[in-house]
Amino acid sequence: MNSQPSSLLLFAPGSSRPFASRIAEQLAVPLAESEEREFDHGEHKMRPLVDVQGADVFIVHSLCGDAQASANDKLCRLLFFASALKDAGAERVTACLPYLVYARKDRRTQERDPTTTRYVACLFEAAGIDRVIVLDVHNEAAFDNAFRCATVRLESAAIFAGALAGSRTAAPLVVVSPDVGGIKRAQRFQQQIEQRLGRSTGFAFMEKKRAGGVVSGEALIGDIADHEVLVFDDMIASGTTMLRAAHAARRAGARRVSLLAAHAVFTDAAAHLFEDGGPDRVMITDSVALNDKFQTYVGTRLSVCSAASLFATAIKACRTG
Numbered sequence: 001m002n003s004q005p006s007s008l009l010l011f012a013p014g015s016s017r018p019f020a021s022r023i024a025e026q027l028a029v030p031l032a033e034s035e036e037r038e039f040d041h042g043e044h045k046m047r048p049l050v051d052v053q054g055a056d057v058f059i060v061h062s063l064c065g066d067a068q069a070s071a072n073d074k075l076c077r078l079l080f081f082a083s084a085l086k087d088a089g090a091e092r093v094t095a096c097l098p099y100l101v102y103a104r105k106d107r108r109t110q111e112r113d114p115t116t117t118r119y120v121a122c123l124f125e126a127a128g129i130d131r132v133i134v135l136d137v138h139n140e141a142a143f144d145n146a147f148r149c150a151t152v153r154l155e156s157a158a159i160f161a162g163a164l165a166g167s168r169t170a171a172p173l174v175v176v177s178p179d180v181g182g183i184k185r186a187q188r189f190q191q192q193i194e195q196r197l198g199r200s201t202g203f204a205f206m207e208k209k210r211a212g213g214v215v216s217g218e219a220l221i222g223d224i225a226d227h228e229v230l231v232f233d234d235m236i237a238s239g240t241t242m243l244r245a246a247h248a249a250r251r252a253g254a255r256r257v258s259l260l261a262a263h264a265v266f267t268d269a270a271a272h273l274f275e276d277g278g279p280d281r282v283m284i285t286d287s288v289a290l291n292d293k294f295q296t297y298v299g300t301r302l303s304v305c306s307a308a309s310l311f312a313t314a315i316k317a318c319r320t321g
Contacts (some may be wrong), residue, residue, distance in 0.1 A: 002304070008319060011094040012060040013077050013086075015068060019098060019286055019308060020060035025030075025131050026312030034081075042073070046081040053089035058315055063101035064265055064288045071101040075120070079127040086128040094318065095124065096133040096311055098287035099263050103138040105248060105268050133314050135307055136185075136234045136262035136286050156262035156285050157185075157232070159305045161192035163283065164230070171228040171255055174202035176220075177244040178233050189232045189260075202227060205221055206245045218248060225253035235263035236284070238269040246279045256280050263287050 009032045012020030015033065024031050033049040056313035059079045082093050100297065105116035117139075123134060124147070131150040137143040140153060177186035183205055193201055204222020229249040236242055236259065248258045257279045264284040273282055274297050282297075284290075285307040290298070298304060 005084065006057045009048075009050065009057045009090075010060065010313075011044060011048065011057065011081070013081070015066070015074070015289070016098075019062060021189060022308035023060060023096070023304055023315070024287075024313050027315060030089035036077075043142070044073075044077060045173050046077060047084055048088060052085055054091050055089075056092050056094075057085050057090045057321065058094045058096050058100075059085075060096045060311070062098040062288055064099045064263070065101075066289065067289075075101050076121070076220070079123055079129075080237060082124075082127045082129050087288075090171045092129060092130045094133060095129050096315070096317075097132060097134045098285075098307060098311070099265070100134045100137055100143075103143065105144060107139075112226065115146075117142055118146040119138075121148065125149060132320070133286070133311065135310070138234055141258050152318065154307070154310050154314055155185075155188065156234075156260075156287075156305075157189040157192045159187065159285060159307055159310060160232070160283055161196045161305070161306050164304065165196035172202070172206055172226070173197075174224055174227040174229055176203075176222070176229055176231045176245055176249060177205040178226075178231055178241045179206055182233050185234060185307045187230045189230075193230070203228075208241065208244075218244075220245070220248040220252055224249050226255055228256045228258070229254040230258050230260060232260045233277075234261060235265055236261045236270060236273070236282070237265045238267045239273045243273060243278065247277075258283060260284075262295070264290060266291050268293070270294070 009030055010024055011032050011034055014036055020031055034046055035049055036046045038044050063071055063074045085093050097194055101118050102116040113210045133152040135154045136156050169208045174189040175186050190201055190203055204224060207219035231242055231245045249257050258281045259279045260283040262285045265288055281301050283303045285305050287307055
């Protein structure tokens with residue numbers, strides 16, 4: 001077993017403190033105190049207000065841009081704070097990222113395209129970050145290849161499977177991937193569901209084509225009729241891809257349609273998900289702070305499952321090796 005540093009310290013910038021507080025509660029430790037200051041022209045600083053010498057430090061920060069701060073601003077805040085911690089003598093710094101910025105720009109789709117995921121990984125390395133814990137990255141292989149520091153990839157499949165198992169649904173189930181690229185992710189979710197419920201489920205996937213920013217393809221491959229459908233993906237932004245799958249499932253005779261995704265990076269267009277003819281329910285995690293516009297749907301057609309316990313378990317495992 002690896003020797004562990006003498007103390008655990010859990011920090012979070014202000015915008016991520018609500019999620020970090022839920023992790024702290026699971027770990028039975030307080031959030032460590034820090035100071036954040038804003039300066040002219042968008043500059044800022046963050047420093048620890050406790051001694052970090054020799055400590056095992058975990059920074060919780062969701063890097064999804066919002067009305068208060070851009071994704072770039074949040075990324076810089078994380079990198080600068082991590083470097084400050086290392087300068088102050090922290091033995092190890094782990095970035096706990098419910099949402100990783102630029103994870104979707106993982107390959108070249110046009111000539112001379114940037115591979116921004118790899119550039120972000122280089123910034124983490126330069127800042128002295130020793131390890132990264134992340135939830136549901138968009139492309140697992142690209143993430144693994146980009147990051148040279150230690151990484152832990154968590155999956156929301158276990159969170160949703162536990163929530164669905166508690167509902168004890170008796171209807172036959174089928175898990176649907178909204179596109180071919182998400183098949184492996186959806187199949188892992190299918191395995192989690194089958195383990196929790198102790199019975200087999202069906203599987204299907206949607207055809208999806210993208211050209212010039214326009215999504216097309218209507219074919220749904222798999223047996224859907226008279227089943228409860230669980231459409232599973234890593235994120236929902238505009239909701240176009242997920243809504244296509246929901247409509248296709250209804251046309252194929254689905255009894256009930258649920259959409260599940262770890263990251264609710266909702267744009268205004270995602271409001272269509274909650275209109276008549278949309279899915280029966282949408283299930284997300286708290287990896288991203290929910291836009292106020294969508295708070296009104298919570299408890300009716302929108303359910304939020306916390307990922308805090310999953311991160312707390314990962315932190316404990318990292319501490320014990």
